[in-house]
Amino acid sequence: MKKALIAAAALAALTSAAHAQDTLRVGTEGAYAPWNFVNDSGELAGYEIDLANALCEHTGMTCEIVQNDWDSIIPNLVAGNYDVIMAGMSITDERLETINFTQDYFPVDPSKYIVTAGTEVDFDNMSGMRIGVQGNTIQAAFVEENFADGNTVVSFATFDQSIADLAAGNVDVVLADGSSLEPVVENSGGALEFVGEDVAVGGGVGGGVRKEDTELLATLDEALTALKADGTVDALRAEWFDGVEAAYTE
Amino acid sequence: MESEAFWLYDLVGEDIAFWIGYLTNGKHLNWYASFRFTIMAAVFGAILALVFGLLGAMAKASRFAPLRAVGSVYVGMVRGIPDVLFFLFFPLAFEQAVEWVLAMQVCTPESIAATQAKWPPCREANWLLTTNQYLILACVSLGIIYGAFTANVIHGAMRAVPKGQLEAARAYGMSDFQVLTRIHVRQMWVYALPGLSNVWMLLIKATSLLSLLQVADIVWWAGQLGSPNFLPQAGLVHGDWRWAYYIALFVFYILVTLLSEKAFNRLNLWARRGMPEEG
Numbered sequence A: 001m002k003k004a005l006i007a008a009a010a011l012a013a014l015t016s017a018a019h020a021q022d023t024l025r026v027g028t029e030g031a032y033a034p035w036n037f038v039n040d041s042g043e044l045a046g047y048e049i050d051l052a053n054a055l056c057e058h059t060g061m062t063c064e065i066v067q068n069d070w071d072s073i074i075p076n077l078v079a080g081n082y083d084v085i086m087a088g089m090s091i092t093d094e095r096l097e098t099i100n101f102t103q104d105y106f107p108v109d110p111s112k113y114i115v116t117a118g119t120e121v122d123f124d125n126m127s128g129m130r131i132g133v134q135g136n137t138i139q140a141a142f143v144e145e146n147f148a149d150g151n152t153v154v155s156f157a158t159f160d161q162s163i164a165d166l167a168a169g170n171v172d173v174v175l176a177d178g179s180s181l182e183p184v185v186e187n188s189g190g191a192l193e194f195v196g197e198d199v200a201v202g203g204g205v206g207g208g209v210r211k212e213d214t215e216l217l218a219t220l221d222e223a224l225t226a227l228k229a230d231g232t233v234d235a236l237r238a239e240w241f242d243g244v245e246a247a248y249t250e
Numbered sequence B: 001m002e003s004e005a006f007w008l009y010d011l012v013g014e015d016i017a018f019w020i021g022y023l024t025n026g027k028h029l030n031w032y033a034s035f036r037f038t039i040m041a042a043v044f045g046a047i048l049a050l051v052f053g054l055l056g057a058m059a060k061a062s063r064f065a066p067l068r069a070v071g072s073v074y075v076g077m078v079r080g081i082p083d084v085l086f087f088l089f090f091p092l093a094f095e096q097a098v099e100w101v102l103a104m105q106v107c108t109p110e111s112i113a114a115t116q117a118k119w120p121p122c123r124e125a126n127w128l129l130t131t132n133q134y135l136i137l138a139c140v141s142l143g144i145i146y147g148a149f150t151a152n153v154i155h156g157a158m159r160a161v162p163k164g165q166l167e168a169a170r171a172y173g174m175s176d177f178q179v180l181t182r183i184h185v186r187q188m189w190v191y192a193l194p195g196l197s198n199v200w201m202l203l204i205k206a207t208s209l210l211s212l213l214q215v216a217d218i219v220w221w222a223g224q225l226g227s228p229n230f231l232p233q234a235g236l237v238h239g240d241w242r243w244a245y246y247i248a249l250f251v252f253y254i255l256v257t258l259l260s261e262k263a264f265n266r267l268n269l270w271a272r273r274g275m276p277e278e279g
Helices: A002-018 A047-059 A070-078 A138-147 A159-167 A178-186 A214-229 A232-240 B002-012 B014-023 B026-033 B035-060 B065-080 B083-106 B109-114 B131-160 B163-171 B176-213 B218-226 B242-271
Strands: A023-028 A036-038 A062-067 A111-116 A130-134 A152-156 A173-177 A192-199
Touching: A023 A047, A023 A070, A036 A047, A047 A062, A047 A214, A047 A232, A111 A138, A111 A159, A111 A178, A130 A138, A130 A159, A138 A152, A138 A173, A152 A159, A159 A173, A159 A192, A173 A178, A178 A192, A214 A232, B002 B014, B026 B035, B026 B218, B035 B065, B035 B131, B035 B176, B035 B218, B065 B131, B083 B131, B083 B176, B131 B176, B163 B176, B176 B218, B176 B242, B218 B242
Parallel strands: A023 A062, A130 A152, A130 A173
Antiparallel strands: A111 A173, A111 A192
């Protein structure tokens, strides 16, 4: 039994190495609409799924999309479970110490504060507030750095959960990507609203690859440049994000 | 398709037709399909637990001291470790052991130097487990954990068989093996069944841990389906509905335990056949 398992694993490892150029395994969270999520048909969908397929079509690779929890998405890339992360991940110096990023496929997306309608937040002397964020995000780092004194930072495993707890009154304010919050506020029927000024953190959203995969990085960058030039990237952005302006074409 | 929907609307009204549609969309069908993981884990986990339990009980009752020590250590240690912890530990340890063996065969100094990750040593030695492989490891984990409880139950039940029965059998001239199979094990089941039924109930409940091993099981899907959605593109916009999905799971587990209780009562009657009535 064990020998058979080892042999099977060895075979799988060898075949995957031999086809490394043909298959692009894309790691995504699948819980971050409209970037990547499981739709009502039970399939992965969203901006990054469409973009990954466009990249594969352009480079002639076969896309295989792997769902992975946000918390372990970088370690599992480094371990080799997939080849590129496309999960609404902002390019930051901290992450660049561990992995490389392609050029961005979504420009800097300002973070926004969201509250239940009518909540006042005094950002200059915030104290005693419960601030919700998704763990291991740029917003989590920002809040820890700026508001950890005198406030409680509540970290959630998924974005959806942070909003559910805001709506239920378990946290007072949530800081998250504006692009994900827009549809939330729009569809809340006035129950949730933005407050305060936008926060500019992070450096655009890009695909994360292992440091040693320089060839793959070059291939993806080249493909992204081409897809930006022919308008594919902006068309997909317009399709998935209401009211965003074209960023990569004139 | 259109006409089909219309007769459904006429038959049950708009609201009910909507809910039927919602509860049979692809995401929900995935949820229903995921029940197979839970059922398979319970069935194969139980079979393995019985195998490990019989082996453990045999080891514990062995006349050979080292084997007896192995049996006692297995039963004592595994029963004392929280099941969640063992569930996380065993598959991980097994995966890394396989990767370690694999790494010794396929890794070269160059490929190790080219790999940035601390583990596995080189990329070729990485073993990415599929859902089915995780399911197998989950069954084995359940088998090991509940095998320890089963071993204890069977060990106790073997000792509960009245000594007079065994002596009488020997007096009739049966060999040791005949005494064991015809009298001892045969009567052991009567004493073991109540305890085994408890172990089965615990094992059923432990199947809800499958999502810890990346298996998209009923608990994982319930969380996914119930979590609030604010984006019309992603489907029906709704608030936090996880409570409803978790209640559905409560009902499922309670039904399974009720049915199990009935099945064990029948099994008990069967095991007691030919034996004097109690009391």
